[in-house]
Amino acid sequence: MDIWLNQVDKSSPTPLYEQLYHEMKEAIIRGDLEVGTKLPSKRQLSEFLAISQTTIELAYGQLVAEGFIKAVARSGYYVEQVEELAYVDETRMEHEQSESLKHVYSIDFNSGRIDTSAFPFNQWRKYAKEVLDETSRDLLLLGHPQGDVELRQEIASYLYSSRGVRCTAQQVVIGSGTEQLMPLLIRLLGKQSVFAIENPGYPMTHHIFDNNDRKTLAVPVDEDGMQVAELDKKPANVAYVTPSHQFPTGAILSASRRVQLLNWASAKEGRYIIEDDYDSEFRYVGKPIPSLQGMDQRERVIYISTFSKSLMPSLRIAYFVLPMHLLQAYRQTFPYYSSTVPRLDQHVLAQFMRDGHFSKHLNRMRKLYRKKLEKLTQALDAYKPTVQISGEQAGMHIVLTIDSESSDSELVELAKQQDIRVYALSDYHHPTENIPSNPQVLIGFGGFEEEAFGPAIEALMKAWHIKKA
Ligand SMILES: Cc1ncc(COP(=O)(O)O)c(C=O)c1O
Structure with missing residues (x-):
């Protein structure tokens, strides 16, 4: 039992059971503990190391789960044959382990x-089954680079009826998340563009501007949303805003600020507003706030939204709506890009929307x-x-x-x-x-x-x- 003596360091931040598990696993892999060796009982080892039996139990439990040892009823724990483990990529195992040990808060x-709890699994399954059929063999091939027209049409009509967004399917571009679509917009708007961002604001998009080497200027937010008078003082030509529910303050861009912001955008050539409408489906007070895009007469608003809140974040489907005059530039900038969303998923969602289930779900x-x-x-x-x-x-x-x-x-x-x-x-x-x-x-x-x-x-x-x- 002496070999365990130096295996736990009570001053280390690593939990004791994890240290013990790790040392035992290494000893088994190295062959220091031969196959069939009986391990000390939980009580013996706990007394010997002066740590709780629960700690030993956790370490043994993990080793059993991973097949390094086996538990024999009324007898104890025995070392298993582990030759095949020589082929296991240790770095990958450690990464997976640390992922699984990530702290989950109570x-x-x-x-x-x-x-x-309320996800309509039955309907989703029905459409998934229909789509996964030999008659849909065509869906195994690449579709339209902006996303298939069936889904773009559903999105366009949903946006018109629920958000007042005016667009046709050809203006819609589908991608696997706001996170994945923003870099496309950033490239489309060119290297010279300077982005005004809300302060405080959504860190994910702010990182995306930084990672794409775009200059950002922070504009303060108050209880009426972005302070457009402050934006006016900055040399920015694109404003990225969350007007229907500012992230993170929750402020709603007031009616007068909306007009101010649209006027700011139309005051100079090359100015745009990126309207991130990420969670506007869930409004609890009064009437829905109409989108800026719907109020825009000058084609200055690029509307972007997602199904991450309204359906599920793991679906990875979001979209943007381009002003008509940017369409050609978009197609020229990205002539070889395929859609990042699997076509099967696009069609499940399109049919789910077509038959009214999306509205019901919302x-x-x-x-x-x-x-x-x-x-x-x-x-x-x-x-x-x-x-x-x-x-x-x-x-x-x-x-x-x-x-x-x-x-x-x-x-x-x-x-x-x-x-x-x-x-x-x-x-x-x-x-x-x-x-x-x-x-x-x-x-x-x-x-x-x-x-x-x-x-x-x-x-x-x-x-x-x-x-x-
Ligand atoms: C401001 C904002 N935009 C967009 C998103 C959604 O991003 P994605 O479509 O990449 O899931 C979120 C999600 O929390 C958000 O807070």
């Missing part, structure tokens, strides 16, 4: 989570998210006025402004110590800009069970030492 207010989900939001705000009401809510008119996240001496990062850390994950708003701010004095935290509610909000908010407030009013 309470996670991630804003990217959707509710998966109505169902809107009700469901509205109910969740009600539960969440009810749970938070008890902590007013210390905790104030904003951005609750649409989408799947809200912002809490907390009357506290701590910074938002400190509040995030306090929550983390109780195994709760929330998100600091300062993380979405441009580094050079001032951050508001009262800490603000973003919390998502889409993936939460309705009945979980009460206890989760209670646990969060306890972590922050905030008492009910």
Whole structure:
């Protein structure tokens, strides 16, 4: 048993069971432990190493699961034959292992989570079965580079009826995510373009501008969305905005700012607005906010949206709508690009939309998210006025402004110590800009069970030492 003596370092940040598992696995691979060797019992090893039996049990359990040892009932644990492991790529195994050991929080207010309980599996399966048929052999070949016309038509008519977007199918380009489509727009708009971005804003697109070596200028956002007067002072020619539900503040671009922004765009040649309408399907108060694209008379708005919130993030289908006059330039810039979305998926979605299931699904989900939001705000009401809510008119996240001496990062850390994950708003701010004095935290509610909000908010407030009013 001595060989185990130096195998665990209690001062290391790596969990003890993981250290033990790793050392035992290595010893088996090296042949230090021969096939058939009986391992010490959990009790013996726990006494010998002065660590808990649970730790040993976790390490043994992992080794059994991976086939390094086997458990024999009423006898103990024995080393297995592992010759084939010589061919296993260790670096890959370690990567997979660290992925599977990624921390899962007991309470996670991630804003990217959707509710998966109400997904219409039956309908989706029906269309998937129909599409996966010999009569659809043609779908095995490459389709239209902008995405198949069947889906582009469905998207165009959905956008007109629900968002007031005016376009034909030929203006629609489908791709496997906002993340994948933005680089195309960036290239289309040329190297000389300078992008105005919202501050705070959506980090993913901001990274994409940086990675494509495009200059960005941060424009502050207040409760009415991007401050267009500030935008006017900057030498930018493209404004990237989330007007229907600003990410992350949740502000809605006011009517007068919309007009101002459209006027800014039409004031000079070569100015554009990229309207990211990522979660506008879920609006809970009043009438839907019409899209900027629908108000635009001068072809200055490039509209972009996604099915990540409305259906599922793993579908990886998003789209943009180009102004007519940019179509030719687009086709010339990307003559050899194939669509990044599998045609089978495109057709499942097109038929799902054609038969009205998408609209039904949205109505169902809107009700469901509205109910969740009600539960969440009810749970938070008890902590007013210390905790104030904003951005609750649409989408799947809200912002809490907390009357506290701590910074938002400190509040995030306090929550983390109780195994709760929330998100600091300062993380979405441009580094050079001032951050508001009262800490603000973003919390998502889409993936939460309705009945979980009460206890989760209670646990969060306890972590922050905030008492009910
Ligand atoms: C502002 C914004 N745009 C777009 C998206 C969706 O991105 P994608 O289509 O790559 O999933 C999100 C998702 O959270 C978002 O917050």
